[in-house]
Amino acid sequence: MTDHEKALPISELTALAPTAWLSPRQAGLYVGLSPESLNQRRFNGTGPRYAKVGRLIRYRKGDLDAWLLGNGEQAA
Secondary structure: OOHHHOOOOHHHHHHOOOOOEEOHHHHHHHHOOOHHHHHHHHHHOOOOOOEEEOOEEEEEHHHHHHHHHHHOOOOO
């Protein structure tokens, strides 16, 4: 894990603004999926919206919330 991808407790992730950007590891923790499952859903086109920043994948917290509501899935 790199410095810019620090592990945040779920309580801190839920407190972030909807505009906050999360790494795949942080996003997976937030939505209750492993980063690998999130990656597979991204490739299948069934995952939440994401952005590519260079070679990095990032998820906006608000997009994760919308995806969770639209899919009827519950955050951990």
